[in-house]
Amino acid sequence: MAAIVWFRRDLRLHDNLALLSAVAKGTEIVPVYVVDEQDTGGASRWWLHHSLRALQNDISSMGGQLLIRSGDPAAELQALVDECGATSLHYSKRYEPASRRQESQLASLLDGQVDIAAADNNYLTNVNALFTKGGSPFKVFTPFWRAASASHHSGPRPMPTERLFSSRDFDSAPLDTVCPLPANPDWAGGLRAQWQPGESGALQRLDEISAASKNYVTLRDRPDKDTTSRLSPHLHFGEVSARQVAHALSSQQSDGAAALLRQLYWREFSAYLLYHYPSLPVAPLRSEFEKFPWVNDEEGLRLWQKGKTGYPIVDAGMRQLWASGWMHNRVRMIVASFLIKDLMIPWQKGAAWFADTLVDADLANNSASWQWVAGCGTDSAPYFRIFNPILQGKKFDPNGDYVRRWVPELAALPAKWIHEPWQADLVTLAESDLVLGGDYPKPLVDHGIARKNALAAYQLMRDIPGDSDAMGAG
DNA sequence: TGAAATGTTGGGGCG
DNA sequence: ACGCCCCAACATTTC
Numbered sequence: 105m106a107a108i109v110w111f112r113r114d115l116r117l118h119d120n121l122a123l124l125s126a127v128a129k130g131t132e133i134v135p136v137y138v139v140d141e142q143d144t145g146g147a148s149r150w151w152l153h154h155s156l157r158a159l160q161n162d163i164s165s166m167g168g169q170l171l172i173r174s175g176d177p178a179a180e181l182q183a184l185v186d187e188c189g190a191t192s193l194h195y196s197k198r199y200e201p202a203s204r205r206q207e208s209q210l211a212s213l214l215d216g217q218v219d220i221a222a223a224d225n226n227y228l229t230n231v232n233a234l235f236t237k238g239g240s241p242f243k244v245f246t247p248f249w250r251a252a253s254a255s256h257h258s259g260p261r262p263m264p265t266e267r268l269f270s271s272r273d274f275d276s277a278p279l280d281t282v283c284p285l286p287a288n289p290d291w292a293g294g295l296r297a298q299w300q301p302g303e304s305g306a307l308q309r310l311d312e313i314s315a316a317s318k319n320y321v322t323l324r325d326r327p328d329k330d331t332t333s334r335l336s337p338h339l340h341f342g343e344v345s346a347r348q349v350a351h352a353l354s355s356q357q358s359d360g361a362a363a364l365l366r367q368l369y370w371r372e373f374s375a376y377l378l379y380h381y382p383s384l385p386v387a388p389l390r391s392e393f394e395k396f397p398w399v400n401d402e403e404g405l406r407l408w409q410k411g412k413t414g415y416p417i418v419d420a421g422m423r424q425l426w427a428s429g430w431m432h433n434r435v436r437m438i439v440a441s442f443l444i445k446d447l448m449i450p451w452q453k454g455a456a457w458f459a460d461t462l463v464d465a466d467l468a469n470n471s472a473s474w475q476w477v478a479g480c481g482t483d484s485a486p487y488f489r490i491f492n493p494i495l496q497g498k499k500f501d502p503n504g505d506y507v508r509r510w511v512p513e514l515a516a517l518p519a520k521w522i523h524e525p526w527q528a529d530l531v532t533l534a535e536s537d538l539v540l541g542g543d544y545p546k547p548l549v550d551h552g553i554a555r556k557n558a559l560a561a562y563q564l565m566r567d568i569p570g571d572s573d574a575m576g577a578g
Numbered sequence: 579t580g581a582a583a584t585g586t587t588g589g590g591g592c593g
Numbered sequence: 594a595c596g597c598c599c600c601a602a603c604a605t606t607t608c
Contacts, residue, residue: 325579437579476579488608489580496580555581559608 105130106188110195111137114342115155116303119260121223126194132270134188139174139282145460146286147429151301158302168269174282178209196225199379200467228257228346229372231379241380243482249369260348294427306343317360327432328506336464374472385471388480396565399448414547417497418442420510429463440477441491446554451478487562497523513544
C-alpha cells in the first residue's frame with residue numbers, strides 16, 4: 105500500500121502532519137513536489153530550488169527519492185497515483201486562491217480513487233474555526249490574536265524515524281530544468297551569502313531565536329542591527345513549522361519572545377484574511393479606494409525599484425532587497441509608504457515588485473501588508489499615517505549605518521546629514537566626495553509637498569459619492 | 579507600527 | 594515684586 109505525500113509549502117521532515125498521516129496510513133511513502141510556474145517569484149524561486157535540493161538530500165539519506173514533477177498538480181498527481189498504485193494522498197492545506205482551486209480539482213479528479221488527507225500544517229490557527237461573536241470573520245488584528253491564542257495549538261511532533269520512503273524508481277524531472285536558478289539577474293552571490301535554504305538552515309535559525317528575542321523589544325525597529333528572527337523565508341516554505349516556532353518562543357517566557365510570538369500571529373491573520381477575502385491580492389478591501397486617483401508613474405516606479413529616489417532610507421531598503429532578497433520590516437513600511445503616498449503609485453505595483461524580489465514573498469503576508477500601509481485593508485493604518493522618510497531614518501537608523509551599508513555613495517557623509525544629504529552645506533558635500541544629482545540623486549519629490557498632495561487626493565476620493573463601503577466604516 | 583498642526587503650561591528674562 | 598512676553602517642552606487634535 106503506497107501513500108503519496110504531496111509536498112507543498114511544508115518542505116520539512118520534522119513536525120510535518122502530512123508526512124505523519126501518510127506514515128500512519130501506508131507502508132510505502134512516495135514523496136513528490138509539483139513545480140508550478142505561477143507560484144513563485146524570481147528570488148523565491150532561487151530559494152525554492154535550494155530548498156527542494158535540500159529536501160531531496162534529506163530524503164535520499166533516508167533511502168528514498170523526492171520526485172519532482174511539473175505542470176498542473178491535479179493531473180500530475182493523478183498520473184502518479186496510477187504509476188505507484190497509491191491508496192492515499194496526503195498534503196498540507198494552503199489558502200491562496202490558486203492553491204485552493206488546485207485542491208478542489210484534485211478532489212474531484214481523484215474522488216473515489218484514493219483517500220485524500222488534507223492537513224492543517226502550515227498555520228497555528230484553523231481559518232474555519234475563528235469568528236467574532238457575530239459569526240463574521242475578524243477584521244481587526246487584536247481581537248483575532250486574542251481569540252487565536254486562546255485556542256491552544258498542539259506542540260510540534262517529531263520526525264518519523266523508521267524506514268518509510270519507497271525505494272521504487274519513478275520518473276523525476278531534473279530540478280535544474282523544471283525549477284532553474286534565475287540566471288538574469290543572477291542573484292545567487294548576494295543571496296547565498298545571507299541565507300541557507302532548507303530544513304537544517306531553518307532549524308539553525310530557530311536555535312538562534314533566543315539571541316534574536318533578547319533585544320527584540322528595544323531593537324526590533326532598528327534595521328542597522330541584526331535583531332529580527334529572519335525566519336520569514338523558512339516559514340514561507342514550511343522548512344520550519346509555525347508550531348515549532350511558537351513552541352520555541354513560548355518556552356522562553358521573555359518579553360522579546362512574547363513580542364515575536366505576536367508577530368507570528370500577523371502571519372496567521374494574513375492567511376486568515378486571504379482565506380476569507382480571496383480578492384485581497386488584487387482589490388482594496390475598502391472599496392472606496394477604487395476611486396483613489398492613483399498615478400501611473402512608470403519612471404517613479406523604476407527609480408523606486410532601483411533605489412534611486414534620493415531619500416537615503418528608502419534607497420537603502422530597496423537596494424538591500426535587490427542585493428539580499430530581504431528587507432527589514434520597518435524599512436518595508438517606509439518604502440511602501442513612500443511608493444503609495446509620496447508617489448501615489450498603486451500599492452499593487454509595489455506588491456508585485458516585492459513578490460518578485462523577496463525570498464520570503466508570500467501572497468497572504470504581502471497583500472495584507474501592502475493594503476495595511478495603503479490604508480485600504482482590514483485593520484489598516486489610517487490613510488493619513490504618512491511616513492516622513494527623513495524622520496524615520498533619523499529615528500531608526502540614528503547613526504546612518506544602515507544607509508552607509510547599502511548606499512555606499514553616502515558612506516562618507518556625517519550622520520547629521522545622512523538622511524537628508526540635500527541639506528548639507530557645500531563644504532560637507534565636498535569633504536564627503538558627494539555630488540548630488542551626480543553620484544546620488546536629488547530627492548525625486550519634496551516630501552512636504554508630496555504629503556499634501558496625498559492628503560488632497562485622499563480627500564478627493566472621500567468627496568466622490570459612491571457605493572457605501574463594503575468593509576464598513578470601522 | 580505617524581507626523582504636523584494646534585493647544586497648554588511653566589520657567590526665565592526683562593522692563 | 595510683578596506683569597508681560599518668549600519659547601521650549603509637553604499634550605491634544607487633526608490630517
